[in-house]
Amino acid sequence: MTSPPSTVAAPAEGGLQLPKPQLDRLDEITEALAKTAAHYDRTGEFPHAAIQLLHDAGLLTATVGAEWGGPGVGFTDLARILLALGRGDTSVALIACMTLVPHALQGGRPWPEALYRRILAESTQGPTLLNHARAEPDTGRGGGTVARRTANGWAITGRKRFVTGAEGLSYFLLWATTDEAVPQTAIFVVPGGSPGIEILPTWRQLGMRSTVSHEVVFTDVEVGPEELIRFDGPLQSTGRPSGPEADPDHANSVLLISAGLYLGAARAAQDFVLHTGVTKVPTHLGRPIATGERFRHVLGEIEVLLSTAEQLVLGIAGRLDRGELVTANEALSAKVAVIRDLTRAVELAVRLLGSGALSQDNPLERIFRDVQAAGVHAPQEDSALLGIGTARLNDYLRQFE
Known part of the structure; x- marks a missing residue:
């Protein structure tokens, strides 16, 4: 039986409280995931029950910072969580990871406050899964998805592949190129139920079958200006490779x-x-x-x-x-x-x-x-x-x- 999640001791500004992750249940959760892993692998179904288990244990929002009303677990506990989930069901672990990481990185490059608080409020009610949608069938890492300015914000058209958890995502973190005179790469937070989104059942891989990492088509999907979370600057080529140095954003x-x-x-x-x-x-x-x-x-x-x-x-x-x-x-x-x-x-x-x-x-x-x-x-x-x-x-x- 799933025990009710406890909450953090002090609410953040605005009164939002997210569940405290039940790290003492990791062995139990590993065992539960292992019992259903073969079923999900065989059927290729999205693992709804497994994801609900993680939500009930407070794991999907474990990395939300204390300043947002979350438990703000550190990187060591994040590693412990992923090790435990992977030991039970690798596909479920990857779906969870794609949500945990954006929360973990909020301290470095935060999203607009109202947008992020809205997503966190939804996360108190049920599993609220996030994932980046960046790779494309024809252009590799991106560039073929275009965000066109409209009177109300943006309209986005393009096709993405390898979108882990596609069927169960609450929000796509959608990479696109703007149609401006000097194009920029931008990331938009697009609700999964938005009109103009079509999920194509193309995921037929050797392994990781229940990640349902299908292709997703976006056709004139409308988002408001508040859903733009980041500009990465003008498109440019450095002309030669340069090696990585500091990693300030982790x-x-x-x-x-x-x-x-x-x-x-x-x-x-x-x-x-x-x-x-x-x-x-x-x-x-x-x-x-x-x-x-x-x-x-x-x-x-x-x-x-x-x-x-x-x-x-x-x-x-x-x-x-x-x-x-x-x-x-x-x-x-x-x-x-x-x-x-x-x-x-x-x-x-x-x-x-x-x-x-x-x-x-x-x-x-x-x-x-x-x-x-x-x-x-x-x-x-x-x-x-x-x-x-x-x-x-x-x-x-x-x-x-």
């Missing part, structure tokens, strides 16, 4: 912490290997397979990979909580290492258990498919390595200036 560090949900999935794979090792007793062996030296050797390899990756995620999260600067180079380097390690750990788990691990009746098969998505989130490894290497080269060349 954006790259949050990408690393977000990868923790896949690390949680890898921990679930490890859990299954351990369970199998102590419960499977082949007739010819007469004892659990975990007693074998090879089995324990591979277990050691898996633990080294996962514990090292976890230390990277929690270590950088802790530095952010202490107010220390984490450079983009550090965060991106850690992200590359974490994804390599968790992916390798799951591969080792599959090889250790053999062909049975790839049966659709085996949770390891689903986890193996899901973690293949860890490396496709931007910036992908090749782009990250280019930026990291360029930055390191720039650092070296500065000593001769």
